[in-house]
Amino acid sequence: MDFQLLQTYNYAFLDEGSKREIRRAALKAVAIPGYQVPFASRELPIGRGWGTGGLQLTLSLIGDGDCLKVIDQGHDDSVNAVSIKKLVQTCTRITTTTDSEQATIIQTRHRIPEVPLRKDQILVLQVPEPEPLRRVEPREKETKRLHAEMDYSSIWLRLYEDIVRWGKITIGPDYPAMANHRYIFNPSPIPRFDLPKLNRAAGLYLFGAGREKKIYAIPPYTDVTPLAFEDYPFETEHFEGCACRLCGSRDTFLDEIYDERTGEKVYQCSDTGNCRKRQEGRHSDE
Amino acid sequence: MSDLTDRPILNVRDLNKRFGRGCVHCRKPEDLPGLSNRCPYCGSVWACIHVSFDLYEGEILGIVGESGSGKSTLVRSLYFDAPVTSGTGEIASFKEGKANIFTESAQQKRYIKNYLMGMVYQNPWLGLKMDFSSGGNIAEKLIAAGNFNVHQIRQRASKLLDHVEIPLTRMDEKPVHFSGGMQQRVQISKALANNPSILLLDEVTTGLDLSVQARVLDLIRRIQRESHTAMIVVSHDLGVIRMLSDRTIVMKQGRFVESGLTDQILEDPHHPYTQLLVQSLL
Numbered sequence: 001m002d003f004q005l006l007q008t009y010n011y012a013f014l015d016e017g018s019k020r021e022i023r024r025a026a027l028k029a030v031a032i033p034g035y036q037v038p039f040a041s042r043e044l045p046i047g048r049g050w051g052t053g054g055l056q057l058t059l060s061l062i063g064d065g066d067c068l069k070v071i072d073q074g075h076d077d078s079v080n081a082v083s084i085k086k087l088v089q090t091c092t093r094i095t096t097t098t099d100s101e102q103a104t105i106i107q108t109r110h111r112i113p114e115v116p117l118r119k120d121q122i123l124v125l126q127v128p129e130p131e132p133l134r135r136v137e138p139r140e141k142e143t144k145r146l147h148a149e150m151d152y153s154s155i156w157l158r159l160y161e162d163i164v165r166w167g168k169i170t171i172g173p174d175y176p177a178m179a180n181h182r183y184i185f186n187p188s189p190i191p192r193f194d195l196p197k198l199n200r201a202a203g204l205y206l207f208g209a210g211r212e213k214k215i216y217a218i219p220p221y222t223d224v225t226p227l228a229f230e231d232y233p234f235e236t237e238h239f240e241g242c243a244c245r246l247c248g249s250r251d252t253f254l255d256e257i258y259d260e261r262t263g264e265k266v267y268q269c270s271d272t273g274n275c276r277k278r279q280e281g282r283h284s285d286e
Numbered sequence: 287m288s289d290l291t292d293r294p295i296l297n298v299r300d301l302n303k304r305f306g307r308g309c310v311h312c313r314k315p316e317d318l319p320g321l322s323n324r325c326p327y328c329g330s331v332w333a334c335i336h337v338s339f340d341l342y343e344g345e346i347l348g349i350v351g352e353s354g355s356g357k358s359t360l361v362r363s364l365y366f367d368a369p370v371t372s373g374t375g376e377i378a379s380f381k382e383g384k385a386n387i388f389t390e391s392a393q394q395k396r397y398i399k400n401y402l403m404g405m406v407y408q409n410p411w412l413g414l415k416m417d418f419s420s421g422g423n424i425a426e427k428l429i430a431a432g433n434f435n436v437h438q439i440r441q442r443a444s445k446l447l448d449h450v451e452i453p454l455t456r457m458d459e460k461p462v463h464f465s466g467g468m469q470q471r472v473q474i475s476k477a478l479a480n481n482p483s484i485l486l487l488d489e490v491t492t493g494l495d496l497s498v499q500a501r502v503l504d505l506i507r508r509i510q511r512e513s514h515t516a517m518i519v520v521s522h523d524l525g526v527i528r529m530l531s532d533r534t535i536v537m538k539q540g541r542f543v544e545s546g547l548t549d550q551i552l553e554d555p556h557h558p559y560t561q562l563l564v565q566s567l568l
Contacts, residue, residue, distance in 0.1 A: 161422050
């Protein structure tokens with residue numbers, strides 16, 4: 001089966017021309033942090049909306065020496081993450097890992113790994129809706145004008161209305177942020193907990209939206225500022241008094257789950273790879 | 287009558303605005319015969335032809351004319367809603383009055399719209415975001431001007447809404463639930479958010495009943511009296527013009543046909559069209 005696939009498809013599935021075009025778009029995105037670069041999104045053997053944007057970036061960047069990690073909402077072993085990993089592995093025969101520190105390319109959806117990115121690592125995020133202004137402006141032409149003129153009062157107004165209505169900013173994932181003091185970008189549906197990790201990070205963050213045909217990037221050491229009012233500062237999610245039931249962590253992003261047997265609410269690390277590593281470390285200490 | 291200073295705060299010269307692409311048969315605005323402003327070949331219309339005027343601080347300038355005379359196009363061009371075909375416009379407080387506002391960059395035009403000018407449209411749906419609260423509509427202008435403190439924004443918005451007699455209990459309601467007169471008053475407070483030196487009012491009382499009209503007109507007069515904001519009031523209603531304007535310009539088919547002090551224009555009109563307009567008063 002593997003042999004047949006290698007015979008039928010080019011290295012890393014996409015043809016070299018397509019990969020070159022995607023890399024060009026990624027380079028432009030790196031040159032203009034937060035700016036959405038349009039690209040010709042290709043058909044892939046997974047459905048649009050299932051990570052085609054991220055997968056195209058991964059396939060165009062990957063080479064023989066790379067080690068890939070794919071996570072889906074923090075999990076290394078969800079169906080989508082495993083399928084994407086298998087596809088890339090079959091077409092390239094590169095190694096895969098669940099350890100964030102070993103990986104050179106990490107493709108992710110909805111989470112950024114707990115371990116900070118090194119400068120030799122690339123994080124590829126799958127983005128369902130790249131346009132941060134879409135909720136306040138449905139017209140694409142108009143959003144382009146608003147970005148060009150840096151006219152962001154309407155998205156600030158959305159935050160204001162949130163405060164007026166609920167007493168605080170209620171946006172959870174997709175929290176808009178400013179890249180390099182110029183473009184407001186959508187950091188994909190990562191929790192607010194992960195947003196500060198983008199600020200002046202050592203690694204390269206690439207965002208791919210296959211369905212919307214856009215690529216954007218946060219290059220290393222770029223200022224990323226979440227939008228916030230002077231008297232209503234940006235806040236991340238809190239987990240006071242909670243700890244991971246497996247590794248005991250109190251400083252990571254925790255998933256709230258219910259114990260199947262007892263029905264009791266328990267907390268568990270969202271980043272399963274990091275949690276596993278911590279557990280192993282704890283056992284070896286003991 | 288307001289005190290007039292020597293230097294105009296807005297100076298418009300030879301403003302031309304054509305709707306349509308034009309064709310080889312189209313005449314230049316200066317060559318157009320007095321009767322028509324429409325090209326018989328391509329249908330292009332010169333909505334404003336060589337429009338020149340000055341606006342002084344604290345003055346209310348009325349522009350009157352029949353439907354299709356180009357008066358709304360003129361104020362929309364001044365507010366950059368419709369790009370002008372040619373002409374110059376200078377605002378005294380913008381680059382020392384030495385820059386043509388019509389050829390400025392989009393960013394500079396936005397600065398002028400946010401800080402130096404306010405606009406009240408005939409249709410509140412054009413001036414307000416109906417999905418957001420009344421306070422939010424005012425907040426948008428304040429945020430655009432660089433205010434990112436919610437407490438200060440709400441203080442300013444409540445002061446403005448109180449000024450236009452909107453109950454503060456309705457500050458967080460969407461204007462879509464308001465009456466026409468209230469929507470116009472929210473529009474006025476939004477336009478005044480950043481203390482502009484020029485306020486453009488396009489048929490603000492059209493479609494309102496007489497008692498609401500009177501309240502809106504009283505409000506405009508009070509604002510002018512208290513803040514000395516210069517205003518351009520466009521209306522086809524001579525009663526509105528008589529009540530508000532210091533000076534009046536009469537427009538017909540894109541041209542100014544007569545201008546002067548409002549009393550003089552209405553009591554002793556010289557141009558036959560103005561005479562017809564005044565005689566047509568019910």
